[in-house]
Amino acid sequence: MGGHFGSDEHTASPVVGRALRLGIGGPVGSGKTALTAALCRSLRDELDLAVVTNDIYTTEDADFLRREAVLADDRITAVRTGACPHTAIRDDISANLDAVEELEARHPGLDLVIVESGGDNLTALFSRGLADRQIFVLDVAGGDDVPRKGGLGVAAADLLVINKTDLAEFVGSDLALMESDAARVRDGRPVILNSLRTDPAATGIAAWVRSVVPVAAP
Amino acid sequence: MAGTDAALLLLADSRLPAGGHAHSGGVEPAVAAGAVTDVADLTVFLRGRLATAGLVAAALAAAACAHAAGPADAFDALDAEADARTPSPAQRRAARAQGRSLLRAARATWAHPALDALAGTAPHHPVALGAATAAAGGGPGDAASIAAFTGVTGGASAAVRLLGLDPLAVNRAVAGLAADIDAVAARAADAARGPWAELPAASAPVLDLYAELHAGADLRLFES
Numbered sequence: 001m002g003g004h005f006g007s008d009e010h011t012a013s014p015v016v017g018r019a020l021r022l023g024i025g026g027p028v029g030s031g032k033t034a035l036t037a038a039l040c041r042s043l044r045d046e047l048d049l050a051v052v053t054n055d056i057y058t059t060e061d062a063d064f065l066r067r068e069a070v071l072a073d074d075r076i077t078a079v080r081t082g083a084c085p086h087t088a089i090r091d092d093i094s095a096n097l098d099a100v101e102e103l104e105a106r107h108p109g110l111d112l113v114i115v116e117s118g119g120d121n122l123t124a125l126f127s128r129g130l131a132d133r134q135i136f137v138l139d140v141a142g143g144d145d146v147p148r149k150g151g152l153g154v155a156a157a158d159l160l161v162i163n164k165t166d167l168a169e170f171v172g173s174d175l176a177l178m179e180s181d182a183a184r185v186r187d188g189r190p191v192i193l194n195s196l197r198t199d200p201a202a203t204g205i206a207a208w209v210r211s212v213v214p215v216a217a218p
Numbered sequence: 219m220a221g222t223d224a225a226l227l228l229l230a231d232s233r234l235p236a237g238g239h240a241h242s243g244g245v246e247p248a249v250a251a252g253a254v255t256d257v258a259d260l261t262v263f264l265r266g267r268l269a270t271a272g273l274v275a276a277a278l279a280a281a282a283c284a285h286a287a288g289p290a291d292a293f294d295a296l297d298a299e300a301d302a303r304t305p306s307p308a309q310r311r312a313a314r315a316q317g318r319s320l321l322r323a324a325r326a327t328w329a330h331p332a333l334d335a336l337a338g339t340a341p342h343h344p345v346a347l348g349a350a351t352a353a354a355g356g357g358p359g360d361a362a363s364i365a366a367f368t369g370v371t372g373g374a375s376a377a378v379r380l381l382g383l384d385p386l387a388v389n390r391a392v393a394g395l396a397a398d399i400d401a402v403a404a405r406a407a408d409a410a411r412g413p414w415a416e417l418p419a420a421s422a423p424v425l426d427l428y429a430e431l432h433a434g435a436d437l438r439l440f441e442s
């Protein structure tokens with residue numbers, strides 16, 4: 001990685017008067033949808049929230065969230081990305097912005113809108129025009145050398161989640177190595193090890209989300 | 219003419235952040251139906267689409283651009299003409315989604331009374347494109363050219379992604395349609411000088427049916 005991300009912090013502070021927009025990105029199968037469902041369950045009683053999913057195929061992720069009944073149906077919207085999931089969160093955010101704004105119009109007073117990316121590669125990064133903050137999700141089964149290799153998502157996301165840690169012993173991934181490699185490329189930005197098997201509420205990640213959502217005006 | 223204004227080239231650029239990348243212009247359902255399998259099929263499909271939906275869109279864009287040059291006024295009547303020429307509800311939704319996105323991109327880029335007049339609405343894409351072309355300093359002929367051209371290039375790009383076609387061969391095929399695109403644009407700009415009710419209304423029933431089938435399909439990558 002030759003990139004310098006030190007000056008690339010999100011300076012666009014959450015806008016007062018609208019929901020915080022939280023992007024969740026990461027490779028296919030890293031557990032983005034399950035994490036989104038866990039965050040909805042953990043936060044829905046204290047935050048007014050909604051979700052936009054970006055699917056490569058069909059509306060599978062939105063259907064999963066509806067089946068799991070983590071939120072009311074009208075709080076979940078699916079966006080199609082024309083076979084280019086990274087384009088829809090980075091180069092041309094139109095469809096996602098439209099979806100977010102429709103949710104905001106339908107549910108005045110939303111605190112948080114989660115935009116879950118379609119599965120993508122390690123260079124995918126949410127545009128600041130779409131997400132105020134972003135989480136990048138890796139899983140241990142994807143290889144413990146991924147944090148060392150870096151990539152825009154790994155290095156620059158506001159929070160890196162190393163997911164499915166319960167699988168590490170079975171796939172031979174070195175969690176300590178992943179964590180230290182991640183810390184090195186991330187210049188101090190937070191990393192959370194997560195396993196929904198042992199912590200279905202995603203406690204640490206939910207706490208981080210609480211810390212970045214501005215307190216709603218009374 | 220010294221050349222095309224850079225501002226107008228922006229509107230014809232496939233990287234314009236106006237939502238076009240998620241729409242296939244009917245190519246995805248055509249691929250699903252087995253009607254488009256290679257570059258030769260694609261060329262035939264694009265030529266047919268250009269002569270029908272492409273001509274209608276180009277004429278509407280030219281009319282909107284001419285209208286935008288006058289005092290800022292409602293585009294409702296022209297938008298209704300677009301509705302009348304779009305029998306498929308799925309295509310209407312897709313056209314309005316793209317119009318809304320284009321309007322957002324145009325308003326973020328240029329200030330113009332016509333864009334203000336459309337603010338807060340989701341016009342048909344050609345209506346938004348005509349207003350955006352005026353805002354970028356272009357005339358009805360430019361709007362028709364951009365509409366006809368992007369209608370072809372959008373579908374071509376979708377085919378590359380859906381079928382893994384050789385992008386060089388597809389680019390050559392699009393270049394082979396250049397004279398047709400110019401002719402359609404000229405015809406559309408000419409028609410836009412007349413009353414809106416007389417604008418071209420070429421129909422492509424297969425495209426309408428494809429659009430409806432596509433909207434209900436389980437597996438699809440594109441919005442339309």
